Amino acid sequence: MTAHVSVRGDVAVLVPAAGLGLRLGPGGPKALRLLGGEPLLVHAVRRLALAPSVGCIVVAAPVDGVSSVQDLLAPVAPVLVVPGGATRQASVAFALAAVPAEFDIVLVHDAARALTPPELVEDVAAAVRGGHAAVIPVLPVVDTIKQVSDSGIVVATVDRSSLRAVQTPQGFRRSVLEKAHASATDEHTDDAGMAERIGETVHTVPGSEMALKITRPLDLEIAALLLRQ
Ligand SMILES: Nc1ccn([C@@H]2O[C@H](COP(=O)(O)OP(=O)(O)OP(=O)(O)O)[C@@H](O)[C@H]2O)c(=O)n1
Ligand SMILES: C[C@](O)(CO)[C@H](O)COP(=O)(O)O
Numbered sequence: 001m002t003a004h005v006s007v008r009g010d011v012a013v014l015v016p017a018a019g020l021g022l023r024l025g026p027g028g029p030k031a032l033r034l035l036g037g038e039p040l041l042v043h044a045v046r047r048l049a050l051a052p053s054v055g056c057i058v059v060a061a062p063v064d065g066v067s068s069v070q071d072l073l074a075p076v077a078p079v080l081v082v083p084g085g086a087t088r089q090a091s092v093a094f095a096l097a098a099v100p101a102e103f104d105i106v107l108v109h110d111a112a113r114a115l116t117p118p119e120l121v122e123d124v125a126a127a128v129r130g131g132h133a134a135v136i137p138v139l140p141v142v143d144t145i146k147q148v149s150d151s152g153i154v155v156a157t158v159d160r161s162s163l164r165a166v167q168t169p170q171g172f173r174r175s176v177l178e179k180a181h182a183s184a185t186d187e188h189t190d191d192a193g194m195a196e197r198i199g200e201t202v203h204t205v206p207g208s209e210m211a212l213k214i215t216r217p218l219d220l221e222i223a224a225l226l227l228r229q
Pocket of ligand 1: 015023111112
């Protein structure tokens with residue numbers, strides 16, 4: 001079965017979409033929750049497929065939803081669908097194992113960042129193509145950040161000038177992502193964290209407000225407003 005979205009794209013994108021969405025509240029797996037009448041996963045995959053660099057999309061779906069996700073995405077873009085794992089990291093690893101051999105650049109993109117514009121995908125892909133083995137989109141931190149003890153007492157005010165909020169898609173030379181996953185002995189919240197652990201330099205590019213991660217109920221309402229704009 002071919003997973004190619006277009007003949008010109010040299011980039012494979014892994015889409016972890018197997019999370020439960022516990023912070024969003026009841027309503028089933030988050031990637032299948034509706035935004036403007038369509039599942040988050042459909043929004044995410046449609047935007048990925050619009051990025052000219054993308055030649056292959058591999059989705060890690062809820063374990064009991066592989067065939068329904070295949071049916072859901074068939075009219076949107078050609079995709080490979082694999083069963084996800086118990087953690088995001090496991091879901092990414094399963095999807096990575098399914099990437100066809102010819103793709104040397106691999107991006108990892110949360111289904112939960114459903115409104116991420118194709119332009120950000122292109123920016124990350126271009127930075128990897130340009131020679132950076134690991135690339136992440138980031139935004140400045142806008143709140144004052146404090147370190148707080150378990151008992152709720154402020155320990156310190158953190159200098160935020162060097163802090164960044166990290167988004168996806170995160171882009172890698174395939175060999176780097178494979179090595180990072182093969183070497184990981186503990187759980188990481190993002191793939192760049194695993195690359196850091198094996199000594200890779202991680203490059204940043206400017207992120208996008210549209211790439212917000214839909215995590216809590218208010219995020220879904222904000223995304224609905226953004227979608228209507
Ligand atoms: N076992 C898991 C856990 C998460 N994810 C995916 O990783 C992305 C980022 O995870 P997050 O936003 O934290 O999603 P959930 O794990 O679903 O959220 P929660 O922690 O609230 O349950 C999501 O697209 C989610 O579907 C996954 O593929 N497999
Ligand atoms: C990968 C990620 O989206 C980068 O911000 C994020 O770490 C994943 O979110 P989670 O909620 O911690 O799984």
